[in-house]
Amino acid sequence: MNAKNADKIATGVLYAIAGIVILILAALLGYILIQGVPHLSWHFLTAPASAFTAGGGIGIQLFNSLYLLLITMLLSFPIALGAGIYLNEYANPKSKITGMVRMTIEILSSLPSVVVGLFGFLLFVVQFNLGFSILSGAIALTFFNLPLLTRSIEDALATVPDLQREAGSALGLSRWETVGHIILPAALPSIVTGVVLSAGRVFGEAAALIYTAGQSAPALNFGDWNPFNISSPLNIMRPAETLAVHIWKINSEGIMPDAQEVSAGASAVLIIVVLIFNFSARYLSSYLYKRLTSTK
Amino acid sequence: MTEKILTTENVRLYYGDNEALHGINLDYDQYGITALIGPSGSGKSTYLRALNRMHDLQDNVTVNGNFMFKGRDIYAPDTDTVALRKEIGMVFQQPNPFPFSIYDNVAFGLRISGEKNKSVLDEKVETSLKQAAVWDEVKDDLHKSALSLSGGQQQRVSIARALATAPEILLLDEPTAALDPVSSHKVENTLMALRDQYTMIIVTHSMSQASRLSDRTAFFMSGDLIEVDSTKQMFLNPTEQKTQDYISGRFG
Numbered sequence: 001m002n003a004k005n006a007d008k009i010a011t012g013v014l015y016a017i018a019g020i021v022i023l024i025l026a027a028l029l030g031y032i033l034i035q036g037v038p039h040l041s042w043h044f045l046t047a048p049a050s051a052f053t054a055g056g057g058i059g060i061q062l063f064n065s066l067y068l069l070l071i072t073m074l075l076s077f078p079i080a081l082g083a084g085i086y087l088n089e090y091a092n093p094k095s096k097i098t099g100m101v102r103m104t105i106e107i108l109s110s111l112p113s114v115v116v117g118l119f120g121f122l123l124f125v126v127q128f129n130l131g132f133s134i135l136s137g138a139i140a141l142t143f144f145n146l147p148l149l150t151r152s153i154e155d156a157l158a159t160v161p162d163l164q165r166e167a168g169s170a171l172g173l174s175r176w177e178t179v180g181h182i183i184l185p186a187a188l189p190s191i192v193t194g195v196v197l198s199a200g201r202v203f204g205e206a207a208a209l210i211y212t213a214g215q216s217a218p219a220l221n222f223g224d225w226n227p228f229n230i231s232s233p234l235n236i237m238r239p240a241e242t243l244a245v246h247i248w249k250i251n252s253e254g255i256m257p258d259a260q261e262v263s264a265g266a267s268a269v270l271i272i273v274v275l276i277f278n279f280s281a282r283y284l285s286s287y288l289y290k291r292l293t294s295t296k
Numbered sequence: 297m298t299e300k301i302l303t304t305e306n307v308r309l310y311y312g313d314n315e316a317l318h319g320i321n322l323d324y325d326q327y328g329i330t331a332l333i334g335p336s337g338s339g340k341s342t343y344l345r346a347l348n349r350m351h352d353l354q355d356n357v358t359v360n361g362n363f364m365f366k367g368r369d370i371y372a373p374d375t376d377t378v379a380l381r382k383e384i385g386m387v388f389q390q391p392n393p394f395p396f397s398i399y400d401n402v403a404f405g406l407r408i409s410g411e412k413n414k415s416v417l418d419e420k421v422e423t424s425l426k427q428a429a430v431w432d433e434v435k436d437d438l439h440k441s442a443l444s445l446s447g448g449q450q451q452r453v454s455i456a457r458a459l460a461t462a463p464e465i466l467l468l469d470e471p472t473a474a475l476d477p478v479s480s481h482k483v484e485n486t487l488m489a490l491r492d493q494y495t496m497i498i499v500t501h502s503m504s505q506a507s508r509l510s511d512r513t514a515f516f517m518s519g520d521l522i523e524v525d526s527t528k529q530m531f532l533n534p535t536e537q538k539t540q541d542y543i544s545g546r547f548g
Contacts, residue, residue, distance in 0.1 A: 171382075
């Protein structure tokens with residue numbers, strides 16, 4: 001067989017593999033959306049769930065998911081940013097300590113999320129007496145989210161050419177000034193992408209939350225914005241079943257007559273929100289990139 | 297004899313245990329252009345970067361020798377490198393504007409040192425861009441991103457950025473190596489126009505550039521300074537055989 005034919009065959013095989021990947025994704029998305037979208041309505045998106053009768057919604061779970069995501073990001077972003085800056089700008093790549101930090105992050109990122117959840121349950125829920133709460137869930141999700149977010153921030157900083165660092169110090173900037181005034185702004189588009197993509201992952205996470213944020217969604221009073229009241233949506237010490245946990249729960253022990261439909265609808269909402277995160281990451285990043293590189 | 301603005305004596309530089317510069321002695325009058333030429337790996341860029349302590353950023357580099365800038369020891373422990381680099385500015389091989397607007401790039405050094413007055417900034421930005429001979433091309437788009445400019449314009453904006461902090465010495469590390477001939481020509485003209493106001497030290501691989509631009513040329517090879525003389529003398533009648541060989545293109 002000559003090189004030309006071999007090349008043709010290789011090209012064909014690679015196209016086929018890429019095609020299969022796309023097909024699987026399309027089938028999966030298509031199935032979930034076709035099953036779920038017909039059940040979507042304003043009522044479904046806003047009403048509280050009902051345990052025994054048909055016609056319940058996912059309003060509280062949807063709110064819980066978004067709120068938990070916000071708290072998780074507030075906890076994990078500053079830590080990941082600091083760690084990313086340290087690893088890329090300050091750490092000596094050859095030192096043992098840097099190697100250890102990196103290894104720790106890699107191990108943390110390969111921990112199964114259910115293990116992170118059980119750890120969170122034993123430590124925060126039981127030992128620190130935080131109970132099943134948004135706070136416990138957010139801390140568990142922070143553990144789950146930190147490695148990837150740190151890595152993506154580190155990668156974003158690494159894509160800024162060293163020329164920029166040299167230019168900074170040639171102007172007499174300290175390393176910290178160079179990072180703050182030049183490197184971070186230059187890396188902003190990729191950092192934003194990393195944050196939004198990790199938000200999508202956090203949003204869909206269930207296993208780490210089952211034993212930390214809990215499996216119940218107490219009724220919320222959306223007129224009460226005092227974070228210390230138990231029925232206030234802002235209270236971070238209340239148990240909060242999220243959308244992903246809700247799907248898991250109705251599929252394993254749901255006894256409402258329309259469990260199938262609720263599950264399908266909730267799955268569709270989950271997928272749609274994650275897709276929105278993914279697309280907005282792309283859009284935001286290219287928007288920011290354009291703002292940086294061309295006429296505003 | 298005129299007062300030297302910068303003198304360097306017995307400069308030795310080590311990467312780890314490896315000596316890369318073997319005792320360089322060179323000094324500079326105020327104003328004018330000195331070209332550093334030599335084959336790749338001869339140590340000319342390494343030497344240039346020692347002049348404003350750019351090696352401080354790297355961990356395994358040791359610099360020895362006596363560096364005096366206007367009578368002050370550059371490597372004294374109490375030297376403020378921030379202030380030093382404002383007086384000894386640097387332009388690199390690759391144009392490296394920050395990903396901000398042209399205006400913000402040029403005003404950057406001034407703002408960092410605390411200048412907030414809008415009219416002062418406006419004026420400094422304009423003079424610097426004029427000095428760098430790029431004002432006419434960018435004056436209507438000062439708030440456009442510097443990254444949207446051509447390579448040659450970016451390099452001249454980088455020069456303007458270095459000039460804005462009013463340095464006395466400008467170090468140029470192959471400033472036209474990444475540019476096309478037309479842009480190189482413009483950058484060269486810029487440097488020519490600045491020769492009466494600044495002391496410039498330029499590393500270049502282009503023999504013709506060295507002969508066109510510089511008043512004085514120093515030839516480096518394998519970490520040694522082989523010869524330094526007026527550019528005319530160096531190119532027409534070098535003392536050393538090695539210089540003769542290099543200039544006539546027999547190696548390097």
